[in-house]
Each structure stands twice: as C-alpha cells, then as structure tokens.
Amino acid sequence: MPRDTLAEVSDDALLVLYANGDPDAARRLTLRLAPRALAYAGRLLGDRAEAEDVVQDALLRLWRMAPNWRPGEAQVSTWLYRVVSNLCIDRKRAAMRRPASALADAPEVASGSPDAAAQMMQAQRMAALEEALQALPERQRQAVLLRHVEGLSNPEIAAILEVGVEAVESLTARGKRALAAALSGRRDALGYADEAEV
Amino acid sequence: MNDRIDMQLNRLLAEMAEAPPPEPGEAFLARVMADAAREQPGAAARDVLPGLPRGARVLRPVPGRSAGWIGALAEVFGGRGALAGMMLATVAGLFLGVTQPALLTPLYSETPLDSLDLLSGSDNLWTEVAQ
Structure with a gap:
C-alpha cells in the first residue's frame, strides 16, 4: 500500500x-x-x-x-x-x-549567551520535575503523567490503569500535591525564586 | 503561596508536555522491525520458502476437516457441497443410461405441433378489439 x-x-x-x-x-x-x-x-x-x-x-x-x-x-x-x-x-x-540521576543526566549546554542560559535553566527545571516525579508512588506518577503530560482524558487513564474514574481523579490530585510539596523547597532550581509573590 | 506553587507546577508540566517526544533511534527501530518480521503471520512459511514475498498469504489447513482423499477431492471441486452435486449428477446420468426410459416421441407425434392451439379464444378477442 x-x-x-x-x-x-x-x-x-x-x-x-x-x-x-x-x-x-x-x-x-x-x-x-x-x-x-x-x-x-x-x-x-x-x-x-x-x-x-x-x-x-x-x-x-x-x-x-x-x-x-x-x-x-x-x-x-x-x-x-x-x-x-x-x-x-x-x-x-x-x-x-x-538514586535519581536526572540532574546528572541533564544535557550540558554551552554557557555565555542568553539563549544558553535559558536553555540551561529549562533543563534544570525539567530535571527537577523529573526527579520529583521519580519520587512519587508509581500509580500517582502514572496518573499525573498521563493526565498532564500525555494529555489523556480521565476515562482513558482509567482504562489504562484499570481503575475507576474517581480513583484516577484521586491519584492525580494526590500526585500533584506531592509534586508541589517536593518542588516548593526547590524554587531556586526552578528559576522562579525571583518571581513576585501572588 | 499554594496557588503560586500550583501555577508553577502546571507551567512545568505544560513545558514537559510541549517538549517533542524523542525520535526512535535506528538501532531501536531495527530491533522492533526484526521482532515484527519474525512475528508476522506467515513468517514461518517464508523461512521455508525464502522466495515467498512478505505480503503473500499462506493457506493453512482448516481444523476439523478430513485430510483424506475425499477431503482432497472436495477441495478440487470447491467444497463438499459441490462434490455432492457432481456425484448426484453422475448417478442420475448413470441411472438414465442404464434404465433407458421410453422416448418422448410418441407423446407429441399423436398431436402435430402445427395444429396445437394454446389460446383457443384469442382470434375472437383480437376481432373484438379491432372493431
């Protein structure tokens, strides 16, 4: 064909x-x-x-x-x-x-230019997020990734994880709370430390 | 504070979602394609018959069918139904040949065909219609 x-x-x-x-x-x-x-x-x-x-x-x-x-x-x-x-x-x-190796594996970016600095900061943020994701319980990590990164709907995630839709909502919410708690102490690594308080 | 962290987390997750997925490497693709070729239906037959193209369908014996000479003969005729029909026609032919039934000639020789009138009243009907 x-x-x-x-x-x-x-x-x-x-x-x-x-x-x-x-x-x-x-x-x-x-x-x-x-x-x-x-x-x-x-x-x-x-x-x-x-x-x-x-x-x-x-x-x-x-x-x-x-x-x-x-x-x-x-x-x-x-x-x-x-x-x-x-x-x-x-x-x-x-x-x-x-041991989480995401930070060590972060790609090296040539420094010296604003683009390079921005790329390095983005790589750092992604590494921090991946490290925090790795620390989540397995099911919570799967639910958060499928919902917020893969962009699937809750019924689709329920079919993949073989649980009910309510369980998916609970897993996602708990996963995000745990991620937020893990990342709250690393605002400098995320590059958000200098942002104004809301 | 919590709202700000949630917002930052959502922004981070969105960044991760927008990152292009990794392209499969050639070595990875080669391994997957080797698996696919090995597992594709008909692969065993291609191993035996290397000249067989990859798209060719391989006919396999249908389970439950007899593999004897009757089964083989039925396959030649297109199935058991067709074979039964052929056998019935053969038997009927043999029967007619052996019994030699009387000819049909006496049935129509007594009434010549040129004097047979199938619609005896049609002449009167046409006459009335013409008037």
Whole structure:
C-alpha cells in the first residue's frame, strides 16, 4: 500500500494490515506510536535505554496479539500505554531503587549567551520535575503523567490503569500535591525564586 | 503561596508536555522491525520458502476437516457441497443410461405441433378489439 494512503489509516487498520501480511504496516505503526511510548516510559523509568527495552517488549506483545485484535473494541494507543505502564512497574519492582540521576543526566549546554542560559535553566527545571516525579508512588506518577503530560482524558487513564474514574481523579490530585510539596523547597532550581509573590 | 506553587507546577508540566517526544533511534527501530518480521503471520512459511514475498498469504489447513482423499477431492471441486452435486449428477446420468426410459416421441407425434392451439379464444378477442 502506498505510504501516503497509509498515513490516513487508523492504528486499528494498520494492525489488521500487519496481521494480513502487509510489509509496511509494522514500520508505520511503530513510527506513529513509539515516540510517545518512549517518552512516557522514559519518564516512568528515568532511563532511556530501559525505556527502549520496555517499548520494544510492549510492541512485541502487540505484534503477537495482532491476529486476534478486534478493531473498534479498544484503541491501540491506550492498549500500548497500559502494557508500557505494567512493564515499567515490573521493572521498578525487580530493580533496586536507583538514586535519581536526572540532574546528572541533564544535557550540558554551552554557557555565555542568553539563549544558553535559558536553555540551561529549562533543563534544570525539567530535571527537577523529573526527579520529583521519580519520587512519587508509581500509580500517582502514572496518573499525573498521563493526565498532564500525555494529555489523556480521565476515562482513558482509567482504562489504562484499570481503575475507576474517581480513583484516577484521586491519584492525580494526590500526585500533584506531592509534586508541589517536593518542588516548593526547590524554587531556586526552578528559576522562579525571583518571581513576585501572588 | 499554594496557588503560586500550583501555577508553577502546571507551567512545568505544560513545558514537559510541549517538549517533542524523542525520535526512535535506528538501532531501536531495527530491533522492533526484526521482532515484527519474525512475528508476522506467515513468517514461518517464508523461512521455508525464502522466495515467498512478505505480503503473500499462506493457506493453512482448516481444523476439523478430513485430510483424506475425499477431503482432497472436495477441495478440487470447491467444497463438499459441490462434490455432492457432481456425484448426484453422475448417478442420475448413470441411472438414465442404464434404465433407458421410453422416448418422448410418441407423446407429441399423436398431436402435430402445427395444429396445437394454446389460446383457443384469442382470434375472437383480437376481432373484438379491432372493431
């Protein structure tokens, strides 16, 4: 099937095409789903290499269940978020808790220009936020990321975390409170110390 | 104070959401594509028949069907229903050939076809219509 036609095909249809032997469907589906899955797994695990392993494992499960996929019953992206979430929890439980390395891993930015300073400040803010996210309980971290970073709705998150919508609201609210508490002592690292009091 | 922290947190989360997701690296894509090729239905047949194109469908035996010569013959004729029809026609032909039923000639030779009138009143009807 030509690429320009595949670009308009739904995830469901691409998966069915893959199951039917289409040679290009898997690559199109991977390019469409993997970036967000990698970003999500990376934020859950705090490690890019581990995130790649998890996403590869999740996609492998997707390929294996493709012949039995029922189009219209669930969204492929929601299914993938759920599998990635569970695999990340498994990894976290299996591994010893690593010291947060987000600040150390922050990209080095050449200093000397206003742009470089701004980039460095933004990298610091992101590192501080990621460090605070890593300190959250697993379910709260997932709920906050899915709601406020991935931009999913509460019913979608409920389907991914396999809980009710009220539980999602509670997890998100508690997660944000904990994040705010963790970041309140680091206003200098966030670059907001000099902001006027509201 | 809390409102300000909430606002800053929301701004931070928005910054994180707006950051472009990482592009999958070539090595990662190669690993995923290798998995996909290996797991794609029909991959085992392609291993046995390397010349088979990746898009080709591989026919597999349907579970529950007999694999004997009757099953094979039925597949040739397009299924068991078609095979039954062919057998019925064969038996009917054999029956007609063996019993040699009487010819139909006596039935129509007694009444010549040129004198047969299927609509006996039609001449009168046409006459009335013409008037």
